Amino acid sequence: MAAKKTVTSATKPAKKTAAAPSFQKSKELFLRAAEVIPGAIYGHQSPAITVPGSFPYYAAHGEGAYFWDVDGNKYVDYLCAYGPMVSGYGNRVVDDAAVAEYRKGNCLNLPSPLMVNLAERLTGLIPWADWAVFAKNGTDVTTWCTLVAREHTGRKKIVAAKGEYHGAAPWCTPGHGGIVEEDRANMLYFTWNKLETLKALFDTHKGEIAGVIMTPFHHPSFADSELPAPGFWQGVRKLCDENGAVLILDDVRCGFRLDMHGSQAYFGFEPDLACYCKAIANGYPLSAGAGRNSMKAAAANVFLTGSYWTSTASMAAALANLDHLEKIDGVKTMNELGDLLMKGLVERGKAFGYDQVATGPGALPFVRFGCENNFMRQQVFCAEMIQRGQFLHPHHNWFLSAAHTKADIQATLDAAEEVFPLVKKHFGD
Amino acid sequence: MAAKKTVTSATKPAKKTAAAPSFQKSKELFLRAAEVIPGAIYGHQSPAITVPGSFPYYAAHGEGAYFWDVDGNKYVDYLCAYGPMVSGYGNRVVDDAAVAEYRKGNCLNLPSPLMVNLAERLTGLIPWADWAVFAKNGTDVTTWCTLVAREHTGRKKIVAAKGEYHGAAPWCTPGHGGIVEEDRANMLYFTWNKLETLKALFDTHKGEIAGVIMTPFHHPSFADSELPAPGFWQGVRKLCDENGAVLILDDVRCGFRLDMHGSQAYFGFEPDLACYCKAIANGYPLSAGAGRNSMKAAAANVFLTGSYWTSTASMAAALANLDHLEKIDGVKTMNELGDLLMKGLVERGKAFGYDQVATGPGALPFVRFGCENNFMRQQVFCAEMIQRGQFLHPHHNWFLSAAHTKADIQATLDAAEEVFPLVKKHFGD
Numbered sequence: 077m078a079a080k081k082t083v084t085s086a087t088k089p090a091k092k093t094a095a096a097p098s099f100q101k102s103k104e105l106f107l108r109a110a111e112v113i114p115g116a117i118y119g120h121q122s123p124a125i126t127v128p129g130s131f132p133y134y135a136a137h138g139e140g141a142y143f144w145d146v147d148g149n150k151y152v153d154y155l156c157a158y159g160p161m162v163s164g165y166g167n168r169v170v171d172d173a174a175v176a177e178y179r180k181g182n183c184l185n186l187p188s189p190l191m192v193n194l195a196e197r198l199t200g201l202i203p204w205a206d207w208a209v210f211a212k213n214g215t216d217v218t219t220w221c222t223l224v225a226r227e228h229t230g231r232k233k234i235v236a237a238k239g240e241y242h243g244a245a246p247w248c249t250p251g252h253g254g255i256v257e258e259d260r261a262n263m264l265y266f267t268w269n270k271l272e273t274l275k276a277l278f279d280t281h282k283g284e285i286a287g288v289i290m291t292p293f294h295h296p297s298f299a300d301s302e303l304p305a306p307g308f309w310q311g312v313r314k315l316c317d318e319n320g321a322v323l324i325l326d327d328v329r330c331g332f333r334l335d336m337h338g339s340q341a342y343f344g345f346e347p348d349l350a351c352y353c354k355a356i357a358n359g360y361p362l363s364a365g366a367g368r369n370s371m372k373a374a375a376a377n378v379f380l381t382g383s384y385w386t387s388t389a390s391m392a393a394a395l396a397n398l399d400h401l402e403k404i405d406g407v408k409t410m411n412e413l414g415d416l417l418m419k420g421l422v423e424r425g426k427a428f429g430y431d432q433v434a435t436g437p438g439a440l441p442f443v444r445f446g447c448e449n450n451f452m453r454q455q456v457f458c459a460e461m462i463q464r465g466q467f468l469h470p471h472h473n474w475f476l477s478a479a480h481t482k483a484d485i486q487a488t489l490d491a492a493e494e495v496f497p498l499v500k501k502h503f504g505d
Numbered sequence: 506m507a508a509k510k511t512v513t514s515a516t517k518p519a520k521k522t523a524a525a526p527s528f529q530k531s532k533e534l535f536l537r538a539a540e541v542i543p544g545a546i547y548g549h550q551s552p553a554i555t556v557p558g559s560f561p562y563y564a565a566h567g568e569g570a571y572f573w574d575v576d577g578n579k580y581v582d583y584l585c586a587y588g589p590m591v592s593g594y595g596n597r598v599v600d601d602a603a604v605a606e607y608r609k610g611n612c613l614n615l616p617s618p619l620m621v622n623l624a625e626r627l628t629g630l631i632p633w634a635d636w637a638v639f640a641k642n643g644t645d646v647t648t649w650c651t652l653v654a655r656e657h658t659g660r661k662k663i664v665a666a667k668g669e670y671h672g673a674a675p676w677c678t679p680g681h682g683g684i685v686e687e688d689r690a691n692m693l694y695f696t697w698n699k700l701e702t703l704k705a706l707f708d709t710h711k712g713e714i715a716g717v718i719m720t721p722f723h724h725p726s727f728a729d730s731e732l733p734a735p736g737f738w739q740g741v742r743k744l745c746d747e748n749g750a751v752l753i754l755d756d757v758r759c760g761f762r763l764d765m766h767g768s769q770a771y772f773g774f775e776p777d778l779a780c781y782c783k784a785i786a787n788g789y790p791l792s793a794g795a796g797r798n799s800m801k802a803a804a805a806n807v808f809l810t811g812s813y814w815t816s817t818a819s820m821a822a823a824l825a826n827l828d829h830l831e832k833i834d835g836v837k838t839m840n841e842l843g844d845l846l847m848k849g850l851v852e853r854g855k856a857f858g859y860d861q862v863a864t865g866p867g868a869l870p871f872v873r874f875g876c877e878n879n880f881m882r883q884q885v886f887c888a889e890m891i892q893r894g895q896f897l898h899p900h901h902n903w904f905l906s907a908a909h910t911k912a913d914i915q916a917t918l919d920a921a922e923e924v925f926p927l928v929k930k931h932f933g934d
Contacts, residue, residue, distance in 0.1 A: 105621055112624040112636050114801045117616055119810025124615070135617055138610025146618060155614045160812055165610035175604050181567025181594035183788030185584045185896065186553070187546055189563055189575060192534055195541040207541050212641040212790055213811040223675065223683025232685045244810050245674065246652065251808025254652025256661045258690040328812070353812050359612030361641055361790045361813040372543045379680025381548025381673050382642040383589055383757070383782050384790040467614065 097149035097463060102133035105146060119244075120158055121297060123458065123470055130459035138165030141479040143467075151467040152484045154417075156475035159329055159354035162410075163400050164479030170358045173396035177389040190391040197395060198366055202338040204346040205366035207375065211385055214328035214353035215243030217365040218289065220380055221349045222247065224367070225287030225322035228374035233281055235288040235321075237268040239296040242289060242326050268294040268302055271311040278319045287322035287349075288312065292330045292339035293436065298451060298471045300444065301436035309345040316348075322371065325350040328363070332356060333410055333439040333475070336402055338366075342437075355401075360393035406478030407439065413485055414438030414476040420489040428496040429505065442473040447505070457499050464491035526578035526892060531562035534575060548673075549587055550726060552887065552899055559888035567594030570908040572896070580896040581913045583846075585904035588758055588783035591839075592829050593908030599787045602825035606818040619820040626824060627795055631767040633775040634795035636804065640814055643757035643782035644672030646794040647718065649809055650778045651676065653796070654716030654751035657803035662710055664717040664750075666697040668725040671718060671755050697723040697731055700740040707748045716751035716778075717741065721759045721768035722865065727880065727900045729873065730865035738774040745777075751800065754779040757792070761785060762839055762868035762904070765831055767795075771866075784830075789822035835907030836868065842914055843867030843905040849918040857925040858934065871902040876934070886928050893920035 102124070109116040117124065123131040132145035141164060143153050156162065163170055177190075195208040211217050222234045234247070242248040246259035264281065266273040268290075278285060290312065294302040316323040325347035327339050332355040334342040340350070348371055353363035361384070367375055401407065418434035421443045425432035431446035445453040451471050458470040466488045468474060499505070531553070538545040546553065552560040561574035570593060572582050585591065592599055606619075624637040640646050651663045663676070671677040675688035693710065695702040697719075707714060719741065723731040745752040754776035756768050761784040763771040769779070777800055782792035790813070796804055830836065847863035850872045854861035860875035874882040880900050887899040895917045897903060928934070 105618055109616075109621045109624065112621070112628050113638060114636055114796075114804035118638060118805070119808070119814060122615060132615060134621075135610075135613040135615040138613050143610060143613050145615070153614060157612045157614055158812065160612045161610075165613070166608055171607050175607065178600050178604065179595055181564075181572060181590075181788075183586045183589045184564040184567050184572050184594070185582060185586050186551065186561060186564040186574070187538075188565070189534055192538045192541070192563075195538065199541050207543055209542060209547060212813070213645065215645075215811065216642065219674070225683075226685065227683040232687070244808055245648070247675075249808045251806075253803070253806035253808060254654075254656040256655065256691065258661070258687045261687040261690075262685065359610075359813065359816065361816065361819075363812075367543075374682070375543035376547070377680075377682035379548070379673055379678045379682060382644065383587065383792075384641070384788065385548060387788065387790065390790075 098147050099129070099132050099145070101146040106133045121472055127455045127459060127470060130455070131462055140164040140166070141477055141481070141484055149465065151462070151465050152488055153467050154474040154476070155467055155469050156477050157359060159475050160359040162332065162355035162477050163358045163397055163406065164477060167358055167400070169400050170360070170393050170396045174360055174389040174393040177392045180388070182389045183384050183387040187386040188388045188391070190388050190395065191386060194391045194394055197398060198364060201336060201398065202350070202366055203341070204368060205350065206369040207372055208364050208366045209375065209380055210391065211363045211365070211380065212361045212382055213243070214351060214363050215245050216382065217351040217353065217363045218242045218248065218326055218328065219245045220378060221324045221351055221365055222287060222289060223378045224349060224371055224375050225324060227377050228322055228371055229286040229320060231284055231286040232262045233264055233285045234262055235264045235266060235274065235277055235285055237290050237294065238265045239299070240268070240291050240294065269305045269308055271308060271315070274312060274315055278315055278321070285319060285321045287324050288316055289324040289326055291326045292334065292343055295329065295436060295440065295442070295473045300433055301440070301442050301473055303437070304343055309343050313345050322349060323347040327351055328353040330440060332398070332401060333407065334437055336407055356397065357390050357394035358397040360390040362390035362394050401478060404478055409478050410476040410480070411438035413480050413482065414441045416482065416485045417441060417488060418443055420485065421492055424489060424492045424496060428500055430496065436473055439476050440473050441476070453499050453503055456502055457495055460495040460498050461491055464494065466491050527576050528558070528561050528574070530575040535562045550901055556884045556888060556899060559884070560891055569593040569595070570906055570910070570913055578894065580891070580894050581917055582896050583903040583905070584896055584898050585906050586788060588904050589788040591761065591784035591906050592787045592826055592835065593906060596787055596829070596908070598829050599789070599822050599825045603789055603818040603822040606821045609817070611818045612813055612816040616815040617817045617820070619817050619824065620815060623820045623823055626827060627793060630765060630827065631779070631795055632770070633797060634779065635798040636801055637793050637795045638804070638809055639820065640792045640794070640809065641790045641811055642672070643780060643792050644674050645811065646780040646782065646792045647671045647677065647755055647757065648674045649807060650753045650780055650794055651716060651718060652807045653778060653800055653804045654753060656806050657751055657800055658715045658749060660713055660715040661691045662693055662714045663691055664693045664695060664703065664706055664714055666719050666723065667694045668728070669697070669720050669723065698734045698737055700737060700744070703741060703744055707744055707750070714748060714750045716753050717745055718753040718755055720755045721763065721772055724758065724865060724869065724871070724902045729862055730869070730871050730902055732866070733772055738772050742774050751778060752776040756780055757782040759869060761827070761830060762836065763866055765836055785826065786819050786823035787826040789819040791819035791823050830907060833907055838907050839905040839909070840867035842909050842911065843870040845911070845914045846870060846917060847872055849914065850921055853918060853921045853925060857929055859925065865902055868905050869902050870905070882928050882932055885931055886924055889924040889927050890920055893923065895920050
């Protein structure tokens with residue numbers, strides 16, 4: 077989020093490892109990019125932009141839980157392409173299913189039987205869902221779901237929790253460039269885990285609220301994650317029911333990482349509409365909307381299309397990927413390994429006198445320095461971890477994949493043991 | 506466009522060919538889909554939906570200029586997946602470039618050098634463009650360009666030509682479901698080829714218009730296409746300049762079919778921003794925005810991101826596809842073949858007493874019955890052509906690809922010779 081950019085001066089660690097990586101080629105590419113791309117690297121909060129000089133700028137290739145930057149440096153990847161990589165880079169099971177479809181034409185005039193198969197698969201997997209639709213971006217389906225909520229209720233207003241990310245469309249983008257007041261004239265905001273602030277909106281805007289859109293847990297950038305307080309989701313559901321509003325679960329980031337049956341199963345509630353993307357097809361471009369039968373007529377009335385939306389390769393990839401994740405119990409692996417990572421970082425921090433704050437579920441963990449709010453130690457820590465082949469984003473939640481192993485976690489914790497004392501020395505803690 | 510749906514009763518042709526295709530499996534799949542997908546087939550104006558029973562519903566695979574439906578019927582494809590297929594389904598040059606990237610991880614944490622290469626390639630190809638950005642859907646970049654225009658000018662209003670399609674976002678979707686007045690509070694509309702109607706908007710809204718977004722020629726559905734009148738584009742450019750408004754070319758549908766250097770080269774003008782999609786990567790999901798240096802600062806200020814937007818496979822596909830199209834002069838082939846098709850259909854129509862109306866450039870032609878405005882003969886004609894393995898959309902412009910041949914056109918015209926008398930008999934003309 078450009079608006080929240082925090083830039084520190086380049087880190088000068090007290091001690092360097094023998095094979096400190098160079099980002100020479102990354103930097104050369106960045107300069108070339110700056111000529112022909114506005115801002116050179118746009119979008120996702122790349123730490124290469126927010127902490128200049130300490131992170132690689134360009135990736136060359138990936139395999140399993142690892143990726144290599146253009147300078148040949150290898151990383152254990154705890155960002156997983158910001159979520160899509162869930163079964164390992166270059167997973168052959170998923171790739172072979174997709175490649176077979178490319179050979180068969182992929183993007184044709186008409187939908188393919190795979191679209192029907194995948195809709196049946198998703199509605200079988202997600203207990204409350206009766207139907208599904210498919211698009212490309214998370215934003216495609218979050219936006220579409222807000223329109224379905226409006227169409228269903230005949231109302232205008234959409235409620236979101238402050239600081240949550242629902243995509244890059246005018247109604248929700250975290251950027252301000254080009255946005256005018258009309259774009260958000262129908263948006264209302266409440267505070268995560270403060271049910272009374274949602275109730276106040278319903279009271280003030282009686283009969284005007286079409287829907288409430290929320291992520292399964294709260295994972296803003298530059299902040300700790302927050303799990304739902306006991307009874308919070310049930311309270312949200314109740315308020316929506318009492319006020320005739322549609323509850324939209326934005327499961328784009330968490331879907332198929334917390335529970336194969338959708339993140340509502342993990343937290344014990346049921347939405348009316350939900351959005352999936354990221355982990356659904358291990359990086360093949362696909363997003364999905366799902367809903368109850370009560371929303372189906374409204375859904376059929378809201379126009380939904382895109383140039384590549386009936387393409388088969390991404391749907392074949394999703395079918396293969398969901399099967400694979402179920403078969404290996406990927407959710408269990410991700411959450412157990414993430415728990416190990418969080419526990420290990422907290423323990424190692426404590427050994428050096430730091431109170432690390434670990435938040436979020438294991439599959440999407442985040443750990444930061446509890447003694448600061450400005451992420452300065454966090455940036456130095458992550459920059460030093462990068463020097464040791466560990467890719468941890470300083471101010472965005474991390475992701476585990478089913479391709480990570482205990483040995484990866486151990487290597488990361490070993491690196492952390494080298495890095496905590498460097499941070500201590502750097503800041504004179 | 507659901508709003509304009511026209512349904513006729515099923516066609517009962519006077520004469521059937523020996524091997525009239527069945528759509529049995531298509532229909533079975535459609536019934537299955539209706540259970541788990543709102544409307545069963547959404548989005549694109551599938552003739553299977555607008556003319557029920559006369560067109561296939563589901564595709565199985567494609568190769569070159571042909572595709573097969575799930576019942577095994579083969580078609581010469583004049584819709585080209587609504588544009589993306591430009592170099593032939595399953596084109597090995599494009600597919601091999603993309604598949605190599607899938608094997609290397611494709612969707613990684615960071616952008617790849619391919620993104621820089623592709624931005625350099627596009628700015629080299631499009632004479633007026635200094636920079637490029639990449640997304641997935643056409644809508645992603647048309648929407649983003651309107652925000653860049655607002656950011657650049659500090660103004661709110663966007664002007665479009667009535668009836669033009671710019672995507673499925675709330676500001677531009679042809680659907681009405683879920684759309685509220687605020688979504689289009691800043692939209693203004695003028696009439697294609699009527700420069701005075703654009704001038705009137707600039708006069709009425711002095712200093713308020715951020716940008717004008719238009720397609721290179723006018724290609725609404727359920728209507729003839731209209732090429733720009735002499736001086737029209739130059740007049741639009743002049744009005745934008747005089748009023749400090751940004752001229753956005755929506756080249757999503759036409760790009761790389763009229764001219765490899767962008768459709769503005771074909772019509773002799775220069776925009777400030779442009780949008781590409783469809784033909785850029787032969788079906789691999791990619792869209793692009795391009796702009797002048799004067800727009801670069803504004804562009805860098807408008808947030809732009811998506812889960813799969815730095816993926817390499819689509820960028821490798823685009824690089825391979827653009828090279829391939831240049832090498833074989835695909836634009837020349839498509840336009841020549843489309844001209845042959847239009848000329849041939851007009852001639853054969855005339856032989857049976859019909860004044861066919863052929864509009865649009867060769868690469869995106871459209872031919873309809875001049876004696877009607879309700880598309881009834883058109884639907885019967887296209888349904889009978891389907892029976893003969895020729896896929897012509899009854900009320901959406903057609904597309905040629907570089908994989909089509911003169912023999913394909915001849916086969917289509919031969920089929921038309923069988924079909925015109927059937928239409929004549931059916932309507933008693």
